[in-house]
Amino acid sequence: MTERTATETTTAAATSASELRVAVLGARGRMGSEAAQAVRRADGLQLVAELDHEDSLEVLVAADAQVVIDFTVPSVTEHNVRFAVEHGIHCVVGTTGWDHEALDRTRALLARHPGVGVLIAPNFSIGAVLAMRFSAQAARFFESVEIVELHHPDKVDAPSGTAARTAALVGEARRAAGVGPSPDATEQDPDGARGALVDDVRVHSVRLRGLVAHQETLLGSLGEQLTIRHDSFDRVSFMSGVVLGVRQVVSHPGLTHGLDDYLDLGL
Numbered sequence: 293m294t295e296r297t298a299t300e301t302t303t304a305a306a307t308s309a310s311e312l313r314v315a316v317l318g319a320r321g322r323m324g325s326e327a328a329q330a331v332r333r334a335d336g337l338q339l340v341a342e343l344d345h346e347d348s349l350e351v352l353v354a355a356d357a358q359v360v361i362d363f364t365v366p367s368v369t370e371h372n373v374r375f376a377v378e379h380g381i382h383c384v385v386g387t388t389g390w391d392h393e394a395l396d397r398t399r400a401l402l403a404r405h406p407g408v409g410v411l412i413a414p415n416f417s418i419g420a421v422l423a424m425r426f427s428a429q430a431a432r433f434f435e436s437v438e439i440v441e442l443h444h445p446d447k448v449d450a451p452s453g454t455a456a457r458t459a460a461l462v463g464e465a466r467r468a469a470g471v472g473p474s475p476d477a478t479e480q481d482p483d484g485a486r487g488a489l490v491d492d493v494r495v496h497s498v499r500l501r502g503l504v505a506h507q508e509t510l511l512g513s514l515g516e517q518l519t520i521r522h523d524s525f526d527r528v529s530f531m532s533g534v535v536l537g538v539r540q541v542v543s544h545p546g547l548t549h550g551l552d553d554y555l556d557l558g559l
């Protein structure tokens with residue numbers, strides 16, 4: 293996808309002042325291509341640029357994008373967001389790899405650009421958003437909690453962003469309730485057999501051909517187990533969340549972490 297191709301997208305589409313002008317970063321990828329298609333099909337949105345790794349971010353400015361969707365790689369996503377924010381472009385970010393420090397740096401950046409909104413959502417599917425919420429709600433009632441995430445083997449990061457966010461929410465809920473980590477969770481694990489430790493919660497990552505995106509939160513107490521499982525069988529499962537994010541981010545200045553704040557979950 294060259295700069296010329298991205299510009300062609302701009303001129304080829306009929307322009308309408310009432311439509312939101314949207315660009316996609318990572319447009320050749322699994323998620324970026326699906327997101328571009330979702331934008332093309334959505335009422336009130338106009339796809340004005342599709343960029344991949346060889347394209348200059350200046351294309352976003354040339355295309356006069358109002359919102360950029362980022363499905364790229366963890367190593368570049370913060371840089372992309374900084375460029376967009378500094379040019380007054382709202383961001384909807386699905387790329388993983390956002391740690392506490394990167395989120396804080398983005399909050400500080402947005403404080404200097406008060407009209408701009410950034411949504412960073414570890415998972416755009418409604419089922420996954422609910423599974424994260426339910427896991428946090430259940431966490432304090434059980435002695436043990438562990439997370440197993442299962443994905444396609446082309447995924448570049450582990451544990452998944454969704455699992456890391458779930459662990460953070462579970463850890464936070466247990467601390468707030470005065471419940472400590474699961475028994476043995478924080479013990480030494482020299483061979484790594486007990487998985488990664490994220491916010492005092494053990495997270496296990498499976499990579500298997502044929503899978504898309506799946507996660508189980510396992511909660512156990514004496515004589516019982518609760519399993520909260522979510523499966524994305526197709527990347528279309530993320531698209532209504534992405535489109536909702538694009539429509540909402542323009543009226544939510546500052547940093548929003550997770551899609552929850554844009555949804556009336558009633559929980």
Ligand SMILES: NC(=O)C1=CN([C@@H]2O[C@H](COP(=O)(O)OP(=O)(O)OC[C@H]3O[C@@H](n4cnc5c(N)ncnc54)[C@H](O)[C@@H]3O)[C@@H](O)[C@H]2O)C=CC1
Nearest residue numbers: 318320321322323344345364368386387388413414415416
């Ligand atoms: N939040 C959510 O609901 C979801 C998030 N993801 C995350 O989205 C990210 C992308 O996932 P996939 O689409 O499966 O990966 P992918 O590898 O299929 O696509 C990534 C694309 O980004 C491009 N790219 C790399 N550097 C770039 C740059 N500097 N500028 C523009 N494009 C660049 C690559 O060439 C590639 O086309 C991952 O972090 C993944 O975990 C994936 C699915 C759902």
Ligand SMILES: O=C(O)C1=N[C@H](C(=O)O)C[C@H](O)C1
Nearest residue numbers: 388414415447452453454505
């Ligand atoms: O890479 C993926 O595929 C996915 N990435 C996100 C994550 O890391 O949580 C969301 C979903 O699990 C699919």
